[in-house]
Amino acid sequence: MTTVAAPYAGTALDRVDGPEKVTGRARYAYEHAPDDLAYAVVVQSTIARGEVRAVDADSVLQLPGIIATIWHENAPRVAPIEDAELTVLQSPRVAYRGQVVAVVVAETIESATEAARLLRVDYQVEPHDVELRADHPGMYRPDHVNPDYATDSELGDPEAALGYAPVVVDATYSTPAQHHNPIEPHATVALWDADGLTLYDSTQSASAVRATIAPLFGLPQERVRVVSPYVGGGFGSKGAPHAQVVLAALAAKQVGRPVKLAATRRQMFAVTGYRTPTVQRVRLGADEDGRLSAIVHEAFEQTATVKEFAEQTTVVTRMMYAAPHRRTSHRLVRLDVPVPTWMRAPGETPGMFALESAMDELAVACGIDPVELRVRNEPTVDPERGLPFSSRNLVACLREGAARFGWAGRDPEPGVRRRGRMLIGTGVASSTYPVYRLPSEATARAEPGGGFTVRIAAADIGTGARTVLTQIAADALGVPPAQVRMEVGDSALPRASVAGGSSGTASWGTAVVRACEALTDALHRRAGDVPPGGLEASVDTAEELRAQRPFSRHAYGAQFAEVGVDVDTGEVRVLRLLGAFAAGRIINPKTARSQFIGGMTMGLSMALFEESVMDVEFGDYLNRDLAQYHVAACADVRDVDAFWIEEEDPDLNPMGSKGIGEIGIVGTAAAVANAVHHATGLRVRDLPIRLDRLIGRAV
Amino acid sequence: MRPFAYERAADARSAVAARAAGAADGAGAVYLGGGTNLVDLMRLGVVSPGVLVDVTRLPSDGVEETAGGGLLIGAAMRNSDLAAHPLVRRRYPMLTQAVVAGASGQIRNMATVGGNLLQRTRCSYFQDVTKPCNKRAPGSGCPARNGDHRNLAVIGQSEACVATHPSDMAVPLAALGAVVHIEGPGGARQVPMPGLHRLPGDTPERDTVLEPGDLITAVELPPLPFAARSRYRKVRDRASFAFAVVSVAAALDVEDGMVKDCRIALGGVAHIPWRAERAESALRGSPATEAAFAQAAAEELAQATPLPHNAFKVPLARNVVVRTLLDLVEAS
Ligand SMILES: Cc1cc2nc3c(=O)[nH]c(=O)nc-3n(C[C@H](O)[C@H](O)[C@H](O)COP(=O)(O)OP(=O)(O)OC[C@H]3O[C@@H](n4cnc5c(N)ncnc54)[C@H](O)[C@@H]3O)c2cc1C
Numbered sequence A: 001m002t003t004v005a006a007p008y009a010g011t012a013l014d015r016v017d018g019p020e021k022v023t024g025r026a027r028y029a030y031e032h033a034p035d036d037l038a039y040a041v042v043v044q045s046t047i048a049r050g051e052v053r054a055v056d057a058d059s060v061l062q063l064p065g066i067i068a069t070i071w072h073e074n075a076p077r078v079a080p081i082e083d084a085e086l087t088v089l090q091s092p093r094v095a096y097r098g099q100v101v102a103v104v105v106a107e108t109i110e111s112a113t114e115a116a117r118l119l120r121v122d123y124q125v126e127p128h129d130v131e132l133r134a135d136h137p138g139m140y141r142p143d144h145v146n147p148d149y150a151t152d153s154e155l156g157d158p159e160a161a162l163g164y165a166p167v168v169v170d171a172t173y174s175t176p177a178q179h180h181n182p183i184e185p186h187a188t189v190a191l192w193d194a195d196g197l198t199l200y201d202s203t204q205s206a207s208a209v210r211a212t213i214a215p216l217f218g219l220p221q222e223r224v225r226v227v228s229p230y231v232g233g234g235f236g237s238k239g240a241p242h243a244q245v246v247l248a249a250l251a252a253k254q255v256g257r258p259v260k261l262a263a264t265r266r267q268m269f270a271v272t273g274y275r276t277p278t279v280q281r282v283r284l285g286a287d288e289d290g291r292l293s294a295i296v297h298e299a300f301e302q303t304a305t306v307k308e309f310a311e312q313t314t315v316v317t318r319m320m321y322a323a324p325h326r327r328t329s330h331r332l333v334r335l336d337v338p339v340p341t342w343m344r345a346p347g348e349t350p351g352m353f354a355l356e357s358a359m360d361e362l363a364v365a366c367g368i369d370p371v372e373l374r375v376r377n378e379p380t381v382d383p384e385r386g387l388p389f390s391s392r393n394l395v396a397c398l399r400e401g402a403a404r405f406g407w408a409g410r411d412p413e414p415g416v417r418r419r420g421r422m423l424i425g426t427g428v429a430s431s432t433y434p435v436y437r438l439p440s441e442a443t444a445r446a447e448p449g450g451g452f453t454v455r456i457a458a459a460d461i462g463t464g465a466r467t468v469l470t471q472i473a474a475d476a477l478g479v480p481p482a483q484v485r486m487e488v489g490d491s492a493l494p495r496a497s498v499a500g501g502s503s504g505t506a507s508w509g510t511a512v513v514r515a516c517e518a519l520t521d522a523l524h525r526r527a528g529d530v531p532p533g534g535l536e537a538s539v540d541t542a543e544e545l546r547a548q549r550p551f552s553r554h555a556y557g558a559q560f561a562e563v564g565v566d567v568d569t570g571e572v573r574v575l576r577l578l579g580a581f582a583a584g585r586i587i588n589p590k591t592a593r594s595q596f597i598g599g600m601t602m603g604l605s606m607a608l609f610e611e612s613v614m615d616v617e618f619g620d621y622l623n624r625d626l627a628q629y630h631v632a633a634c635a636d637v638r639d640v641d642a643f644w645i646e647e648e649d650p651d652l653n654p655m656g657s658k659g660i661g662e663i664g665i666v667g668t669a670a671a672v673a674n675a676v677h678h679a680t681g682l683r684v685r686d687l688p689i690r691l692d693r694l695i696g697r698a699v
Numbered sequence B: 001m002r003p004f005a006y007e008r009a010a011d012a013r014s015a016v017a018a019r020a021a022g023a024a025d026g027a028g029a030v031y032l033g034g035g036t037n038l039v040d041l042m043r044l045g046v047v048s049p050g051v052l053v054d055v056t057r058l059p060s061d062g063v064e065e066t067a068g069g070g071l072l073i074g075a076a077m078r079n080s081d082l083a084a085h086p087l088v089r090r091r092y093p094m095l096t097q098a099v100v101a102g103a104s105g106q107i108r109n110m111a112t113v114g115g116n117l118l119q120r121t122r123c124s125y126f127q128d129v130t131k132p133c134n135k136r137a138p139g140s141g142c143p144a145r146n147g148d149h150r151n152l153a154v155i156g157q158s159e160a161c162v163a164t165h166p167s168d169m170a171v172p173l174a175a176l177g178a179v180v181h182i183e184g185p186g187g188a189r190q191v192p193m194p195g196l197h198r199l200p201g202d203t204p205e206r207d208t209v210l211e212p213g214d215l216i217t218a219v220e221l222p223p224l225p226f227a228a229r230s231r232y233r234k235v236r237d238r239a240s241f242a243f244a245v246v247s248v249a250a251a252l253d254v255e256d257g258m259v260k261d262c263r264i265a266l267g268g269v270a271h272i273p274w275r276a277e278r279a280e281s282a283l284r285g286s287p288a289t290e291a292a293f294a295q296a297a298a299e300e301l302a303q304a305t306p307l308p309h310n311a312f313k314v315p316l317a318r319n320v321v322v323r324t325l326l327d328l329v330e331a332s
């Protein structure tokens, strides 16, 4: 495959929608206000399992400004699709605390909020089970894990290999539930008219929302339109529609008026997904030189009773390091908990915390430098699939990162470096993320008055996709970016894949390039003449993707952390974080840097702070606001930097790019935990690394 | 949030009268400072007053010097102004340090001295009206005791409530023995800290000794020359914008290697800003050494009765007391 000539790809083009955003002209979902708008507020269950017996709808209907109270007895019916997270208000069953059991619609948000607070709901309560334990009797083997990986894998005889390995690491790690907390809460404005249903929604995929919602309401796809030009972050929580989209549409249908519905920050902790907690056992067998003979990685996770989400926690271990004997597995338990979903690098993020911590433990056990240990176990082909790598520059990232970080000469002895009242340590971990590419369609159009419009239902969730696609189109058309108008974020545009799996630029970029190429050809045939009505070319990349050659395609990276641990208090501060990445061609260094350091910052936050605390007695996540659910504050993020190495990979896509939205968070937590060990001699295997996990021990 | 009326009081008397009138209406009336805690609790449905009497415009919003070298701080003074005041910084550095260690710049710009003292616990059950909580709904139970109490009290808690008082500012005020000036329906009175706040006992719904309608008008800082060398150390889960896990306010008067006098108070450990009286008396007249500090801290913390998930606060508090006192010695 040849890649397109790229005068603009590779340049730090400013965000094309920057001025709109900073001047407040960019309208987000909640800011759309059709005439005659009504406001909906949800009522959440206060039990974790049981049934709604009665809803005292009449008493709140007396309140001023209340238009309707909708619950399972009077809600419009939706088609019984398989995704029970979306078939809301259709039955009295309560499957988790915080599930929506009613919606109040009113003339103002204040009246709706007050009525929702006052609404009496009577329940029949059943005992609940919300506690994840690796030895839970309900553990089962899911049919596959997200998105469609085999649940388990095995090569050779790992148990025997572990039996005779001279050095064995056997450790159990845990990661807590985490919530995405994008800055913009989920919001939907729903509007029914003669044409069907229009949804102004905050989503990572207008096409997917349309495809999911249309059948629920028995509508053909063309009669649903999802408009989502600007999105204030998602991190996976907006990857698929959640209850609020359906509720807004249901409410609008019921009251015959447009309805606006937003989740509050507190509600988001129950109704818009989260990262499953995990318990992971990792066993590594190696010789004295640290060469791996066996890798076993077993994950235990939770899912909801409403719907199965099986996170692919150990899949990453299938390709990271060479070893003849290996096994990975996933076991799940269905608990009375909210529905988990994708969260930035689902699978890789918790999985690499465990694997990369275990690698550090092995380095210590063998007395080998942790960078060297990883280099030593570098595979030549994908260890489980046997496929060649399209490109794999993990070693280059480790080496170059080590050089820039000042790793050379590091004294491996833990707990011996002091700076004032701080113990200082450094740690390293590898990063990786798969290269996905999904079918998409795009249209490129030459406008009669000059200039080009390129259309695709892609989503710019704050990443800069609109800008990057503009650069890609400009190169494919051979014109400056200023001549290209990029239209995204509307299901009326050509169908596009989700902004997820770090696949956006690769998937949409392919469609954009092909559409622009087709248009250029058409223009050539007309000797450059644009007809009065304009000239258009449309493509669908499904076939091109099917013809893709089999390779093991991944981006790689290495992250280096320096931490200080207060000897009196156990407080951990990350003094320095450096990421080295190899992710194909970087199309826009400015937006790419934001993705890398943004991911690393989120990884730092995961390492030290983020934890959704399950209230076992009542069955919900307790810390449902940003005062209690800690994300890193500015003062915690002191010196975070990233760079990338040049990588030419002709077997990816026309741009030669790999996804960069998620890799930054992968491995960060392990790098920090490994640095904490180096600083203190204490191995923290349970995230987050809070001071109470250090203070009671040796500090 | 239920509908409420808003009034702005011009002086203390009219504030007290407006509150009384509001209360007589039956809906309940409360004073409104910066609203950074009260309005959140109204949104959560934890409190639903019918009338808010805004006391941020009362004339008492500055700092005056008192005879003898103390300061009188108006209750309406904003936290950020208090922290920045040159006399506060010079005479009571631990107070400035405590205030700036709290919340965020935006919140400190809104928050008042009176409101800061009377902010409610951050116990998450207290904030969730769908769950029991003796403090919010007396007699309903205390789920924190067997549930999530990592951030809650280790000293002086009761069977009924294990909450902590979250204020940073109150900790140095307790150490200084600041005097709270109150104007109430029954007239004016003064309460010295740490006596403003109370232990939960059987009535955790009462955070303080204030009676309904009592208005805090000012906080008086007594003269304490050695507080010019004082320190506030806050341990928290992230580097800023987090409540204290444990904190210490300390002032130390050392002469010839001996502790002449000292003031120590702890935050994040009790239902009140905890004045470490046992440690103070153990230290007066003892050598200013690490061993003596450790011994004094141990004596104070001997009364701790931690719960399973917050036992770490006891060694943490000990370490922080010792380290803060040592820092004061080193700085002198
Ligand atoms: C996200 C967040 C983080 C925070 N972090 C910290 C922290 O780290 N450390 C810390 O110490 N604090 C922290 N705070 C709390 C903050 O300090 C308090 O909310 C603030 O000090 C309260 O002051 P206010 O004037 O806004 O009080 P208000 O919210 O207006 O009132 C609080 C209470 O005091 C009463 N009241 C107010 N003034 C008077 C008066 N003059 N007389 C009698 N009663 C009165 C009100 O009726 C109400 O009951 C944080 C708050 C938030 C929201």
Ligand code: SF4
Pocket (backbone or CB within 6 Å): B121, B123, B124, B125, B126, B132, B133, B134, B135, B136, B141, B142, B143, B144, B145, B152, B160, B161, B162, B163, B204
């Ligand atoms: S500790 Fe106090 S505030 Fe918290 S739940 Fe118990 S009674 Fe309520």
